[in-house]
Amino acid sequence: MIEARGLTKRYGHRTAVDAIDFTVLPGRVTGFLGPNGAGKSTTMRMIVGLDRPTAGSVEVNGRPYHEHRAPLREVGVLVDAKAAHGGRSAYRHLLAIAATHGLGSARVREVIGLAGLDSVAGKRVGGFSLGMGQRLGIATALLGDPATVILDEPVNGLDPEGVRWVRTLMRGLAAEGRTVLLSSHLMSEMAQTADRLIVIGRGRILADGPIEDIIAGSTRSVTRVRARDADRLTATLAGPGVVVSALPDGALEVSGLTAEEVAIAAAAAGVVLHEVTAVSGSLEEAYIALTAGEVEYRSAGTAGTGTPGTTITGTGARR
């Protein structure tokens, strides 16, 4: 359980995190989603006391992180994959961190096995690939068998097998009743791993809730329909609160009516339908809608909401 109240971090005149409130609950995977520079890492660093908040507070499992008697048992953190000295072996690195809490080589070997690092445990970290560095970081985070796990961009640099491993691991930890918070700027990753989302942009929380609610709240649901006589269908469907627009490929996009209502109306009017599809928004669409104007570094031409084309393909894949 992580609770932030009015959490703020300013660097000079720049506000990295702007008085945010959020609660991360146990038993589920909470995704911390936002563009680069949105304040995700800064927030995570403040949770474990690496950075001091300018204002506000954040508590982990009921008290500030530094007040815990066994911090590694409360929170396991991956903030930076390369948080180990290149000249030290992975085993010695883990052993040194474990020693602070009186944990010995038995536990170190356990997490090495868990992270799939057995073959390279005795090798110096300097020769590790980015993916192996991530695995070492995750092994470090799990050393104390923590009740809360915080991972900043854990799938960075991992191969597909590694990405799936992290996803399974996160879901497993949450299923054991632990609090899991992971940050990412990858929406596809979030869509597959997280139950809840906290969307952050320019240091402010843009959305906080179950992933389906965020998608529903930030995207529109429409019905796509193809008819032999599109004009007659358009006239049939016309009514208060119903908007029918023609798509370039000849299909119609109907908002204000469900797929079922469209089909019933068409049948009553004797219009032959070729296709009726309920189209709901994707996480990607929701994210772009939410963070429009909140992205710190943006390339020209990618701003604003998604085009209708991306909406349909994105959703098609999800259904």
Next chain:
Amino acid sequence: MTTIQKGTSAERTAENQRATFISPPHQLSFAGVLRSEFIKLTSLRSTVGLLLSIIVFGLGVSIILGLTMAEAGVPAEPSVGFMLDEVTIGTVLFGQLVAGVLGVLVICGEYSSGTIQSTLIAVPSRVRVLAAKTVVVFLAATSAALIAVIGSWAVTYPMYAAFGIEVGLTAPGVVFALLGAAVYVGLSAVLGLGIGTLLRSVAAGVATVLSVILLLPIVLSVLPASDLVRSLHLLSMSKAGDAMAGPADAGGGLLDLADGYISPGAGWLVAVLWVGVFIVLGAIRLRRRDA
């Protein structure tokens, strides 16, 4: 569809507390932090190499001096001062620089590699981390220097005996001076640790620790010799080291600025003061600034 399924399964397990945990006796302790710092110090080639080089330099210089004693001039009778000079000069001269660099590396290596994040997440009370590092680096450097000076004394003893000027460990002031030489090297390491904690950069830290130990006395010695400059020179870190590794002058008192005399005891005080200032400044920076 998949997200909806995930939502329900999460709700089902939400009431469960964590299923597994490590048994409660495992918690953060200062002894654990000390052990952690010892593992870190001994698991890097660079830091182990620096420690060994203190021993190699210390022994090497003493042996060379012992072997070339005949040409350099041999005192007529056993002299504690002569013996201590020859036996400690290598350890003190090289050891102070090597230990200073070691102290810088112990903390700045963590900043440059990012290890400091893992360290501070495991041990959120930062002063405790610095205290453990201080103890470990001091004991390691002092031990290496102690091996170097005692070893130097033992190895060169027969060489002195050949001229009939051997000095035993039981001669007045010898053990205290050898211990002083070793402790001075340990304090130099802590000086480096304090400077490194303050500056957080290997390059800046090494440059500063070498300046304080090596450059400051040189600069002071070439300045016009006013009373102030002479007093400052006498109170420099390396002068304190020389005093700690030497014998006491009979009736010389503790410290005589006018006469330019600093006793071993005053050397200890001056060195501890230098180290104390930098380690306290480092601790303040470590506590106040973001990691």
